Amino acid sequence: MSASILFELFNMTVPAPTGIATYSRHVVRAARELGFAVDGLFHTYSKLDRRDDILAEVGFFDARNRKISPFAKYIxxxxxxMIGAPRGFRPGRLPLSGVVIDARGSESDFANFRNAYALRLFNDIARYHFLRYGSCAVVHTKAIPTVFHTTQAIPLRVRGAANVYTIHDIVPLxxxxxxxxHKKFFLNMVRHLGRTADHIITVSEASRRDLIEICGVPKDRITNTYQSVAFPEAVLAPSDDEIANFVQQAFDLEYRGYFLFYGALEPKKNIARLIDGHLASGTSCPLVIAGSPAWEYESDLARIEEAQGDNYRVRKGRILRERRIQRLGYLSLPQLVALIRGAKAVVFPSLYEGFGLPVIESMLLGTPVLTSDVAALEEVAGDAAVLVKPHDVDNIAKGIRRLDQDQDLREELTRKGKVRAAQFSPKEHQRRLAAVYKSLGVSVSAAPSSSE
Incomplete structure (x- = not known):
């Protein structure tokens, strides 16, 4: 019988998915291709009907299950x-019979799970349980999985399983x-997981050092597997001409005629300095900022609005008004991939990242990258990106100017970037994950796939 693995997948159900959601999809795929029987533990706001499978499935996908009223959440x-979850959690089975038409089709996050479970408000309740008792809340399942693998730092465990936790970074510290x-909660929880987990996974050597040196995680209980980067074939299929036409028609942007930042709007993304650096660079290419607000984003939005002054240009005999700074909201995957492929360069001078997914995603798609010379970003980018000092606006401006004016540099970075991205392929990720699971005595029934 195949070994089984239950993944905690809270971030795959949030309205505007983050990098952890991308990691979750890729790690689930890797486990499946390694031969595991894969189950998923999903978050729900609503109580699902335990007596009627149709109502349970419909209730999970109901638009009203995307949020909870403040009053209901308070109650x-x-x-x-006050009490946490002293008896643990008993997740309900989530039927995935196909009654609900999944708008994502073959790209669905919910396809191909052996079993799916839903657990109400488990992210919050597990935190309260830890604050009350200083221990992980227990998830009770009818059949104990071989491995329980969380995709974030969260105080949950399954008795009788090998408990593995992915901790991406320690940004709160x-x-x-x-x-x-809650900083005290976060530090104490990570320390607790370091003492009690069967193993901890992280996604860069920089994050591994942080977890060892700052949080006291034992060196022999933490492994860096990096992340894998891949896109569905369908979103890679359009030709360059089709991409050029799309970005022109959809966003009124010229192919290879704009710089792109994409990601959640939050303080560590360094948006204000990026805008200042772009304006100071003297480039005539607009800066496109694509992403949804995350937290503490008000000052960034204010800076974007302040910088959105109008310029004018002549194109095909017409005088057109354009903005040097353009902001787009959350985009579908095909839209985002088209924007990345159509950009002159992706600019990502973040102050701190556990990995820096946009760096490698852009390299995989053949787009030159500018990023920060700090921690995981420098580690992941290697020599395949323009590196800048993220606190230095003049240095950011200089980097943008180099990319804007030097076509040979852009072509060189495109070549190097594709080579660099290959080191973070699904095949390489599978190999690293298999080594972690095997170190815990878990039988991996399939060799890492050679398919990309």
């Missing part, structure tokens, strides 16, 4: 704050002014 969590996390 539910107020008593949980390295940049406490940039997040609203």
């Amino acid at each position: 539910e969590l107020n008593w949980r704050w 390295r940049m406490p002014y940039s997040t609203l996390d």
Whole structure:
């Protein structure tokens, strides 16, 4: 019988998915291709009907399950704050019979799970349980999985399983002014996981050092597997001409005629300095900022609005008004891939990242990259990107100017970037994950796939 693995997948159900959601999809795929029987634990706001499978499935995908009223959340969590989950959690089975038409089709996050489970408000309740008892809340499943693997730092465990935790970074500790996390809870939880987990996975050597040196995680209980980067074939299929036409028609942008930042709007992304650097560079190419607000984003939005002055240009005999700074909201994957492929360069001078997914995604798609010379970003980018000092506006401006004016540099970075991205392929990720699971005595029934 195949070994089984239950993944905690809270971030795959949030309205505007983050990099952890991307990681979750890729790690689930890797486990499946390694031969595991894969189950998923999903978040729900609503109580699902335990007596009627159709109502349970419909209720999970109901638009009203995307948020909870403040009053209902207060009532539910107020008593949980005091008692936590002393009896643990018993997730409900989530039927995925196909009654609900999944708009994502073959790209669905919910396809191909052996079993799917839903657990109400488990992210909040697990946190309250840890604050009350200083231990992980227990998830009770009818059949104990071989491995319980969380895709984030969260105080949950399954008795009888090998408990593995992916901790991407320690931003709440390295940049406490940039997040609203409960810092004491976060540090104590990570220390606890370091003592009690069967193993901890992280996604860069920089994050591994942070977890060892700052949080005291034992060196022999933490492994860097990096992340894998890949896109569905369908979104890679359009030709360059089709991409050029799309970005022109959809966003009124010239192919290879704009710089692109994409990601959540939050303090660590360094948006204000990026805008200042872009304006100071003297480039005539607009800066496109694509992403949804995350937290503490008000000052960034204000700076974007302030910088959105109008310029004018002549194109095909017409005088057109354009903005040097353009902001787009959350985009579908095909739209985002088209924007990346159509950009002159992706600019990502973040202050701190556990990995820096946009760097490698852009390299994979053949787009030159500018990023920061700090921690994981420099580590992941290697010599395949223009590196800048993220606190230095003049240095950011200089980097943008180099990319804007030097076509040979852009072509060189495109070549180097594709080579660099290959080191983060699904095949390489599978190999690293298989080594972690095998170190725990878990049988991996399939060799890492050679397919990309």
